Amino acid sequence: MLLPAEMPDDTDDLHFVPAPCQVACPVGTDAPSYIAYIWEGKYEEAFEAITATNPFSSICGRVCDAPCEPACRRVQSDGPVQIRNLKRYVMDEIGDRLDPPPVPVTQKETVAIVGSGPAGLVAAHDLSIAGYEVHVYEMTDRLGGMMIWGIPAFRLPPGVIDEDIQRLTKRCPGLKIHLNTALGDGVTLEELKERHDAVVLAIGSWWGKKMGIPGDTDTRVIDGVQFLRDVNAGARPEMPETVVVVGGGDVAMDACRVAKRLPGCKHVKVIYRRGPDEIPARAIELEGAVKEDIEFIYNTQQTAVSPKGNQLAITCLKTELGEPDEEGRRVPVEIVGSEHEIECGMIIASIGQQGKCAHLDEKGMMLSDRVRTEWGSMLTDDPKVFAAGDGAFGGSTIVMAMHHGQRVAYYVKAFLEGHRDPMPYRQPFRTRRVPLAQDLEWEKLPLQEPAFHGLGANPIEFPEIEDTYGSDTARNEAARCYRCDAETGTADYSVRHREDIFTMARTNPLDERSHATMLARRLQPRDNPFPDHRKATLDDLIFLPANLTRLVIDPYREACRIDTELGAGRFVMEQPFIATGFDDAPGQVREAIAEGLKDFDTPYLGVRALSTDVPWLQLVVPGQIAPSTDAAAQIHNLGHEFRPIETTRLTENQLLGLSVSSPDILEETISYALAKKFDILLLDGSGGLGTPWAELSGEPNLTILRDAVAILRRIGREEEIDLIFFGGVRSGTDTAKLVALGSMAVVLGVTLGLAAGAEIRDRHDMQFSADRDKNDRAEAVAHILNASAQEASMMARCTGKTNLQNVEPEDLRAITIATAKATGIPLAGTL
């Protein structure tokens, strides 16, 4: 069974919601990703995202109707992100030199496609990518359909079209082109069905509709589509002084702007039967036309054409808007007695198009203006013949025709694979998961307008009306994107929650069906955020603030004491921090760290002293280097195995300490340390104190602190030895938690390394970038110490304490069972 899910699609990703722009795009373009790539300067990646579902990206960059832009949420703020211009920028930048890899033919079946407009060629593209040999039959001498015949060169230069067509043919080597081959003239439907396994009719809406009013057979009343076709074939006819264009669609816009550029024409007037709010033309085309001095006459309905002298007179009535029709558009109602005339030398009727094909008509396959086609299957009356595009569903936009191409390709594939009842087509949405642009100005940057040239110096040459962005403008415009697709920074208001709330806020209160669907969505439970394998972690401890109970007066702002004494006052620290981990760091880094530690007289724990003016807590590895008289403390590293340490103080105030890396040896170590009057017990939660960057192994083992405190409490000797914790301390908050759990001070390693400009490599090593000077690093170290001290004191203060050392286990709660167990702290809300 062929499922839409077989197409690349990311909508199952819980952390992705297709952005409104992507949803609005008929071909599902991953706009947020390419916009983000543009900001990063990754144009090749942007190109991939752009072209993945759109073989006419260069064309769309110029002339797409861009339904993405009105859908952009920034519309409501200061204007939508200029998504089309950004695409144009990428395609102009690298579109002519990048080709997606060719896809070989792998299937035995072949498909015929009649017509090479956007619907036909997208179908050809998608079917080629699926491995089919595709034959395109085109009645003119070029590929492109209305893209090439219907759009004037000042909006879409021919070179741009060639670029897309060449890329398409390179990508699809199995694509066979049959030019100058019209259906019913060069080839018959029977022949196509005979030669191929499926046929797609994408014949387009090639002929303009007549106005159907008296006098519209006058030779000076011409058809807008034909007029554009002639001009695109190279004609530059002499025009009368005044030209009237009837209609308000895109053909009318192109026709009026072309007329304005042709020799002889001075005035162009557009007559439209509804008002400016109803006109279907895309805003940017309309604005362009207005800027080019084209006059718009709204609420005016033509009723007859008649010669008047050398001129033509159009008889018109004024209109007003009446009741909405079945499509919800308000019907223009003619105002009685408002008859008037508008004079001109030529009328270009652009009131709609129709598909025609005598050959299909003979077979009874046509409706009045298009091939009879069922939307749900894209099938015509013939089970082997499909249809798509304007020729099947009436006039629309290029990108909508492309969507038809995708749809029909899907159903043709299903047919060729033998699925008689495929799942309904659903637009797939992909994301490239590009990080958000970290642009400082993103909230402020205004909409970036490309330079507009209008008619230009020599209008008859049809120079391009506007420029492509430069790289800075493109980057600024890209920075403006909200990134509605991306996961947010908050679990409670994740992208899915946010979008559901958005949807609720846009649901009619009386629409019960939508309420029911939304409620069903909202009832879906989330995954357990704390699965069994989540380890105990400092992250899952929280502080209980002082509110009505434990009210205190004086601690305002950050004031709270954090100085710390070790060894019954023999060693005093301004902050509860000890540095470690730089024994083997590059010389410049060691000097910088030493400099940074001086601000707060922070001691350094290591096998080597860091500098003569930084207090040194010597890490003594039993049996290696002997204790030094220079050290403020000897910390003998027992690691995972207990052994007796015979040592003496080498100076009067030298502290003695033991370090343990395993809870298993706490009992013996503590009783030994107390018996031998050690001052410090260093608890190594990382399990690897002394080895490089041991903390990178992950969550520190908190049970070692819990057990040490429990043993000391049991024997009632907590006050006799100072506990210091090492392992995974990342902030002042972590510090305050460890102090609350019983530690006097903490040892910082990786945190200082990161501050001083190291990067984590392969999850177990740190590498210092060479591009930071000593002062920078030193300042960063002093800064992180100050910030951490502030955080620690804030935490203490919020619990109502004026001294960090007074924070206690009772000030903590756990939010996970694992952490509650590992620390002995109760789960919040249970005590």
Add this chain to the structure above:
Amino acid sequence: MVQIDLAEIPVRQANELIRKYGADGEDIDIINPDARHHVGVGLTDPVTVRVHGSAGYFCAGLTDAAHFEIESNVGWGLGDNMYTGSVIVGGNASAIAGVAIRGAEIVIKGNMGSRAGQVMKAGTLLCCGNANFMAGYLMYGGRIIILGDSGERVGEDMAAGEIYVGGKVQSLGSDAKMGDTESSKIDELRAFLDRYKITFNGDFQKIVNEGKKLHYKTSERPMRSLPFVGFSGKSDYWNPKIQEDIHIKSQIGRYRVRGYGGARELPHLADIGFARNISGLNEISNPVSKVEMRTLIGGKHGAQPLDLSMPVMIAPMSYGALSRSTKQAIGIASSLAGIAENTGEGGMSDAQRGAAEQLVFQMLGGRLGWNIHDMKRANGLEIYISQGAKPGFGGQLMAKKVTKELAEIRGIPQGIDLRSPSRHPDILGGDDLLIKVEEMREATGYRLPVSVKLGAGRVRDDIKIAYKDGFDFVELDGMQGSTGAGGAEVMEYVGIPTISAIMDALDGLAEIDADGKIQIILMGGLRDGVDAVKSLCLGADAVAFGNATIIAGGCISCMQCHVGQCVTGIATQDPEHEKRYRPEIEAHNIHRFLEGVRWQIAALTHALGYGDVKSLNRDDLVALTPEAAEITRLPYRPELREQQHLSKAV
């Protein structure tokens, strides 16, 4: 001239008479005052009240335009929050004399207690004797004159204003310094003394703010948020967020500040399911008509309760954190939905008052924008003790948002990085709180419900105090609550989750046999009617939505509220950004969200088999995770986490 004998009638009755006589333009003599509290509070007419004897706490508090003369001594909080008018005390005044005054003139002939003039904004506080410690603590403006000695730490953390000392300056407070005495100012000062017929020939020393703490020295590079999955749940210990934090802190040298709520996953209502399979939602037609949802909040002490069309309120959010137009949109939406809105910190604007039919007026420690006139036009009064996002700390409003207009409404200097005090000057414990609640009731004639906003911490104990101190209801805010700006670490690691908070609250009340005796409004990370129903089942009387309403009104959850240039015009005071927000459109979006919530509450209540939201109860719930089970003591049914799926519900 009329006389009131406090030996004959209680203060409550006396205050009603004082206001009545005041309205009639009669001066009042009070005899036998017996140092009673709250004498004259709430008076807003320019009459003279003479107290023949001593008065207790908050004498002349919450008044405007009146004149008070007290023959002997006064208790603490003299002239609390007084706008214009004057007070003359013949004897001594206790602590926090002139607290939060905003234009009044207060003259104390004797000595005054500690923290005099705390958080005052404007006006003059004169003490003819000596001051106790920390005079001018946290003052934002105005003038304190001490003819005797200053007391210790004078001018502690003052933001602006001037303190003149005629005697000895015993010690300066933090961020205070000696200033230059300009002769013109001294002349004004002497004119003031003359006006009150006080002779002083000595010289003055002047104390002003030193300016070290008014601004963060370094600004933080505004970063767009990393996706929460990268630092939550199964993420690495040294994850990208941890590394970003370390890098930023090593650049700025201080703790990080940001807006929005907590970022990490925490135990949440989402980890609770319904015991009964909710199905056939498509068949439920018009559930709103089938379920009684009207909820009265805050009437237990005889005040006019808030009358809610469903058990939902808007959570307190300030004009300041949010733009004027955002507050207006929320107010309109609350009226359309028939629920109550809340001013948050920072005052009540006419636009807000006009937009919201039911509006709770919130009082914080800095008394920013707090005044008797807005109290009187409120539908409820609320004492903010703390909030879920940053319990234990005051509000923060970055300088970018402290515009001229905003500074005016709050009565503070323009353009400072405003760090509001974390404590109230006059609430140091449960007993003070009791008297404070009474003052508010006295000033508004016992018409309005008085609530307390509590960030969840030691809820089990706090709720007992809230109950015993006579509040009408509690707004209980779990740590998933949001804020315009706060310390990033505080948001993540201080306070307890919302589901823990409600359990602690119920347990606390049960311990003193007060189950159900004080209404609880639960908030903090609630997003929809599903969360609301679960909260009601757990035992909340109503819920409040804050962030969800902001999102409904166009917030994109970029978490940059603290920066002040909100891209959608919500969390900003910059007119260029604010004009991006269209209150008339967003009000309807927010309203539709609230109607969606209403439908969900009704449909779920109906599906659970009830016709009234008050019937919802714990038996309707199960826990879906071990943590939720342990916290809520609900039956643990992990298999339901897998089963509750879309197809079954519709």
